[in-house]
Amino acid sequence: MMGKPHAVAVPFPGQGHVLPLMELSHRLVDRGFGITMVCSEFDKARILAALKKEDDQRCIEGISLVAVSDGMGTDDDRGDVGRLSKFVMGADFERFLENLMRQLNEREEEKVSCVIADVCCSAALSVAKKLGIPGFGFCPAAVADLALCLHIPKLVESGFIADDTGNIVEDQTFRITPTMPEMSTSYFGLNGLSASSKRTVFLLMDEVCRVPTLTDRILCNSFRGIESPALDSIPQAVPIGPLLPPKRAVTKAVPHFWAEDSSCLTWLDQQQDRSVIYVSFGSFSVLNQAQFEEIAAGLEQSGRPFLWVVRPNLMTGSAVVYPENFLDRVGERGKIVSWAPQQKVLAHRAVACFLSHCGWNSTLEGLSNGVPFLCWPFMGDQFLNKNYICEVWKIGLELKAEEKGIITREEIQRKIEELLCDDRQGIRTRALKMKETAEEAVGGGGTSRKNFDDFVEEIKRENL
Ligand code: UDP
DSSP, rough: OOSSSSEEEEEOOSSSOOOHHHHHHHHHTTOEEEEEEEEEEHHHHHHHHSSSSSTTTGGGTTTEEEOOSSSSOTSSOOHHHHHHHHHHHHHHHHHHHHHHHOOOOOOOOGGEEEEEEEETTTTHHHHHHHHTOEEEEEEOOOHHHHHHTHHHHHHTTTTTTTTTTTBBBBOEESSSSSSSOOGGGGGGTTTTTHHHHHHHHHHHHHTTHHHHHOOEEEEEEHHHHHHHHHHHHHHTEEOOOOOOOOOOOSOOOOOOOOOOOOOHHHHHHHTTTTTTEEEEEETTTOOOHHHHHHHHHHHHHHSSSSEEEEEEEEEESSOOOOTHHHHHHHHHGGEEEEOOHHHHTTSSEEEEEEEEEOOOHHHHHHTTTOOEEEOOOOSSSHHHHHHHHIIISOEEEEEOTTSSSOOOHHHHHHHHHHHHHHOOTTHHHHHHHHHHHHHHHSSOOOOHHHHHHHHHHHHHHHOO
């Protein structure tokens, strides 16, 4: 094979999966690769629509977005992980990938040098294997979460999980290795999903277990400084993170599913250093009205400036209704946007803490900027990430629900004060130190940087 290496990147169709794989793709383009990224027709349309005018198509130069139908209607809920899982496990998706790779291989200049597939898209690795193309897994979540998925057969064997339904027989806590954080079978519980969706998601996790048999390398959006024990537990895992946009001369496109509202950056410019509470629950998590009102009241009572992301689909089945006169009362002290440029927000000097659902990308973005956390996990791996933040790295506090499952305004106000008033527990100091550790990993001589360089060189060598 000659010329430019060409990688086919296959993300799972979720915002938290597409963003880091696109960042990895940008880095490969910077190193002379051509990239074909596969996404659903729906996601391609919303990514292009959300790109700012000045970004437009040119910013994804070197990356060609190839779209496949996800089989859903325009109005169907793309937040339903069950339906998305069904799509990536379906025969149509696998057939599409095989045709695509065969077609690319027919053109000398587009011959596929390697496939990089989200661990949730094992079909892409099967196709790569079948066609004799080197295939690599990509883990956009914590390596400990991958270790948990790979542990499923043992949990089934030991009777903690009922075979193939994913139903938890009894809530159990366990450790995969003595040095890894404690885990619980309840991390498989996916709130708000129908029984059939839950089962599909469980089948998907089971598919993830096949990944180590399909590849000898899984590129992980993580780094040694935070996850050494988990990395050591999976021989194929290679950390190359945190994959966050560097300060490049040319701005590259970020594939947001919603248009970002940059007015919050101007608002942040007007706030004092380390004064603002940033509140965001990622792209999937949803709230009911009672909980929404408690957050509003908690932020109001805190008396501090806040920036709150209220996504268009944040509420379960209803429109957003703020408490009466809430917006008038908080006035300029509160800034609400429907989608923030989160990575820029967290890097802003005015941000004091991050009230987060603890998605892995949000976790990495907060810790890479030295921002302490108020943790509010909703489902799945977010509980595991919360354990890392609060118990292992000790860079945040957990918000605890009262008996009815609601996190009250008093709890929110109390924890904000505890985190921000003084640094008796050393949380802020450790968070700032964490920023340095993250920078070291991807800086010159860092392990993640070296792993990435080695990977690039290997593909280039094989491409000769
Ligand atoms: N995000 C963003 N703007 C927002 C909220 C979220 O850009 O207003 C990004 C955030 O920076 C992160 C991703 O969306 O990269 C969410 O991924 P994460 O793994 O944190 O959570 P998920 O959405 O998968 O639950």
